[in-house]
Amino acid sequence: MWWYTFAHVVYHLIRWFPKNNRLKIRIVIVLFSFGLLFPQLFVLSREHSTRYCGQHLFDFLIVSIVFTFFMIGFSFIFSLMDPVPWEVKLAFHIFGVIAFVMGLTLTVFASLAVDCRNNTLELYYLSVSAAVLTVTSFAFLMVMIPFWLLNYFFPNSVLNRKERTGVCYEPTACCSCLWHI
Template sequence: MLWQYCWGHSVYHLTRWFPRNNRLKIRIVMMIFTIALLIPQFFVLAEPHTERFCGQHLFEFLVVSIVYTFCMIGFSFIFSLMDPVPWEVKFAFHIFGVITFVTGIVFTFFTSMAAECKVTTPELYYFSLAAVVITVVSLVFFAIVLPFWVINWWCVNSVLDYKNRDGICYEPANCCSCVWHI
């Protein structure tokens, strides 16, 4: 379920691509898309087949995913409105990221063992499969970016220093700042 953390991270950076006095439209669009992420989850939850028994805990993870999506909506809303974002909110968001990471790993494990659920609860199984794929893509993204975050934290501004326009990642991050820190 790491995709919720990745989505909030993306909302933060996407809104900052726009000038401060011209962010209203992107805020509205991003909030519509963010809230729309609940639609497939509630659709699967409302399906009559979802009530059937599945050997793995996919239904419980669907409910957890809905709860995490509400948390993601809150963080996305805060990130799109506050500038600068207080460090307490960032810290809480990163704790949310660790929680979604652990949940995503467990969810991936349960979904990989849920082949029989393909017959009994097909909508739930395919939703879980899609969520696992998006979680793995988010995990790969963060696995690529994480070493740069750690190096920049360990040796401050060695990887990216916007103020002095310096660092080994200045040019790529200047062109695509959405991959950088929150």
């Protein structure tokens, strides 16, 4: 789930910058994205990560690496395309549903893998950190979903900068660093 949330944050973050001055933030985003891939590849390269663990955390690590590559791809596409075509948005949201299922499954398996801490230490802690990121991302999305639905069914009710109205107008007028839907 954190893969979906990261790409979603990149989508909003890149739009804070003017269209003609996004090169530096693109470079930072790509480097940070690959930085998230490095710990996973490090744990994958460790010989004792393949030892037996009853919760199949090694399999989840491989799937997590694949999802991270998808996340990097979506982040890169979102940083280049403005506006983003609806087909890409649809594919991204399908990826989000699959990432939710994967994150939920990983969280359950990581919570049951206490015995794996003894023989696959790095793999266990990487799985626990991914589970924490998944739960955090889920909590963030649960807070945002009512605003998305409200904005979908009642356009400009959440934030309308042009008319200076909406539920979120006052907080964003006082603190422009707050990003909205």
